[in-house]
Amino acid sequence: MSRNPERNDRKSGPKTASKPGGKPPFKPRSGDASAEQRGPKPGGWNPNPPARAFSSAAPRPSRGKVDADGFLWGRHPVLAALANPARKGMGRLLATEDRAAEIEREGTANGHKIEVMDAQTLERMLPAGAVHQGMAFKVQPLEGVSLEDLGDPAEGIIVMLDQLTDPQNVGAIFRSALAFGARGIVVQDRHSPVLAGALAKAAAGATERLPCARVTNLSRALERLADLGWRAVGLDGDSEELLENALDHRPTVLVMGSEGDGIRRLVAEHCDVLAKIPMPGGFESLNVSNAAAVALYEATRKQR
Structure with a gap:
């Protein structure tokens, strides 16, 4: 359907006579306002649209499509x-x-x-x-490292992100992981943002210094890491286990889920234990990047 305000059934020129049996042509009575004076009919087509103001200012440069x-x-x-x-x-x-x-x-x-x-x-x-x-x-995206290169030998801490898509959160987690000496980050290649743009800005350079492994399936990645000697601890606010009790000196994979859905069921089933961060203040939950920083601090303290 055409959205052109010029109706297709409108003919040019004044009508001089009506059809037989039809209404006579409209004649304004004395004192009636002209079309210009009457203005646009409410809710209808305006035959006399107001003239647009002309600006002599130079057009603003277009930003265009940004990669x-x-x-x-x-x-x-x-x-x-x-x-x-x-x-x-x-x-x-x-x-x-x-x-x-x-x-x-x-x-x-x-x-x-x-x-x-x-x-x-x-x-x-x-x-x-x-x-x-x-x-x-x-730049072009970095290729990253293989899961075996990241996990062998088994020592220290690895952070696994299960479908975290917010660049600010992921970037902040990279920054915290580097600060606390983590071995690297594991993400699922189909559901994670590119390590550039706003993510790299939030990471303040950590994406260039901390290895990242992109894997097809996180559950299978946890199985492979378990074979290499790693123990997986997933963060779950509904768990009865406290994080400080779940952590110990062994090589640890900290598994973080998205803020909305948390860790997915199959990924959670491949964790050795699910634990929560105690919150005596009564607030429902922490931002995921803040929770990751707390978990990294606690895991680092346990390993020392």
């Missing part, structure tokens, strides 16, 4: 990526004039050519609201 997954932005994520040997010879480094001078002065470009541009041009290349701090790096 958020292909960019790192912000000082810490970009410098961490430049320092990553896996990034050598790849990527497109963009920076404002002052940031470019800083990178050259400190020798952190690591062989990458810097494209200098003003802040507004750089901003248009990134998603709305991206805090770029004068630098960005367009």
Whole structure:
């Protein structure tokens, strides 16, 4: 159905006569307002739309389609990526004039050519609201590591994320895991965000320094880690077991579920124990990234 306001059945020119048996043509009575004076008929088509005001201002440059997954932005994520040997010879480094001078002065470009541009041009290349701090790096996703490389030998802590999709939460968990000395992160390849964009910004460079294994099936990954000597502890707010009692000195996989659904049933069945963080304040739950930080601290303390 056409949405054109010009109705298809409207004919041009005034009607001079009515059809036999039809209504006579409308004649305005003395004192009636003209069409211009009457204005648009409420709820109907306006034959005399008001003229639009003309603006002489230049059109605002269009941001266009932005490839958020292909960019790192912000000082810490970009410098961490430049320092990553896996990034050598790849990527497109963009920076404002002052940031470019800083990178050259400190020798952190690591062989990458810097494209200098003003802040507004750089901003248009990134998603709305991206805090770029004068630098960005367009890169391909890192390949990651295999589960065997991450889990062998069995020692320390690994964090497994079951269908966490919020980039801010995942990035914050990477940051906490690196801070507490975890071996790495395990995610499911089909249900996890790319390690770039807002996630890399929230991680403050941790995605470049902490190994990440992408696997097809988390349940089978837990079976394989168990064969290698790992013990899985899943966080579940409905469990009766307290986290500090569930943890010990053995190599531990901390399994974190999404904030909405928690750990899925099959993944939970492959955990050795489910435990909760005690909350004497009576509040329902912590944000998943905060819960991960608490669990990492407790697991690290137990292993020491």
